[in-house]
Amino acid sequence: RAKAAGRNTYALFDATHHQALHEQRETERALRSGIARGEIVTHFQPIFDLQSRHLVCVEALARWQRPDHGLIPPAVFIPIAEDLGLIGDLFGQVLRSAAEEAVRWPPTVPVAVNLSPLQLHDPDTAQRILAILDSVGLPPDRLEIEITESALLAEVEAARQSIQRLRRAGIHFALDDFGTGYANLHQLRDLPFDKVKIDRSFVMRLADPDTACLLERIIDLAHAMRLTVVAEGIETEAEAAWTRDHGCHHGQGYGLARPMPAHALLDMMAARP
Ligand code: C2E
Ligand code: MG
Ligand code: MG
Ligand code: MG
Numbered sequence: 111r112a113k114a115a116g117r118n119t120y121a122l123f124d125a126t127h128h129q130a131l132h133e134q135r136e137t138e139r140a141l142r143s144g145i146a147r148g149e150i151v152t153h154f155q156p157i158f159d160l161q162s163r164h165l166v167c168v169e170a171l172a173r174w175q176r177p178d179h180g181l182i183p184p185a186v187f188i189p190i191a192e193d194l195g196l197i198g199d200l201f202g203q204v205l206r207s208a209a210e211e212a213v214r215w216p217p218t219v220p221v222a223v224n225l226s227p228l229q230l231h232d233p234d235t236a237q238r239i240l241a242i243l244d245s246v247g248l249p250p251d252r253l254e255i256e257i258t259e260s261a262l263l264a265e266v267e268a269a270r271q272s273i274q275r276l277r278r279a280g281i282h283f284a285l286d287d288f289g290t291g292y293a294n295l296h297q298l299r300d301l302p303f304d305k306v307k308i309d310r311s312f313v314m315r316l317a318d319p320d321t322a323c324l325l326e327r328i329i330d331l332a333h334a335m336r337l338t339v340v341a342e343g344i345e346t347e348a349e350a351a352w353t354r355d356h357g358c359h360h361g362q363g364y365g366l367a368r369p370m371p372a373h374a375l376l377d378m379m380a381a382r383p
Pocket of ligand 4: 286287342
């Protein structure tokens with residue numbers, strides 16, 4: 111009996127597993143053709159100075175407009191694009207559309223794009239980025255590249271050359287999701303970062319005294335390295351006030367502005383002083 115039950119369990123597992131595999135293949139196929147057909151769209155989230163509330167930067171965020179599925183978030187399709195070796199193509203499209211928008215903004219407002227850790231190991235990445243900026247006509251100092259802290263852990267040496275080449279061209283760097291990846295402090299000091307973005311997981315738990323205390327220390331550390339500090343995930347006025355009063359320079363979050371299509375951002379820019 112046990113054996114029979116076991117066999118049934120396996121049969122059920124096989125069917126479910128088979129279904130999941132089938133869906134995964136289907137998603138991969140759809141993403142591959144979607145990237146080729148221009149289904150990746152870029153949304154833009156404003157970042158503000160927490161003191162003056164002036165617009166200081168805009169982050170470009172990828173979405174996949176999958177036919178009959180709606181707008182798919184990057185957490186779903188970025189890992190698949192990485193697996194399929196398509197992240198470079200996807201990034202190129204996001205960078206191009208971000209740069210094409212940024213040339214229409216005030217020259218004081220840079221655009222930030224997210225670079226996948228895998229791309230840092232590709233020796234052609236730096237050249238491709240500079241070629242896209244050149245063809246669109248966006249000065250390199252208007253671009254900021256965000257790299258997640260965990261990405262740095264893997265292989266700094268491979269990353270260092272790409273980063274330094276781009277930095278020399280004038281591109282700025284931000285360490286994304288700061289506080290979540292235990293970046294080596296030497297790496298932080300040695301790589302040319304201008305900014306750290308404090309991960310949303312800290313800001314959302316500010317009511318917890320231990321988290322607040324930890325966050326104060328993280329901000330101190332960033333100040334000691336003379337980095338601009340950005341708080342991510344500001345949803346409430348209390349979070350905006352706390353982060354401002356504890357030394358965060360800039361803020362990003364649904365409470366300040368949500369990610370939006372390019373035309374909505376232009377409307378917002380026109381409506382503000
Ligand atoms: P990230 O770079 O840390 O971007 C911030 C994410 O937090 C965005 O999610 C944004 O919509 C979300 N967010 C901002 N403010 C709030 C808030 O107040 N509350 C909440 N709950 N969320 C907030 P999104 O657009 O889903 O992107 C998720 C991640 O996907 C990004 O995290 C980034 O790591 C990655 N990603 C997005 N676009 C690209 C891309 O073009 N290339 C690569 N390699 N990764 C990308
Ligand atoms: Mg980011
Ligand atoms: Mg971030
Ligand atoms: Mg984050």
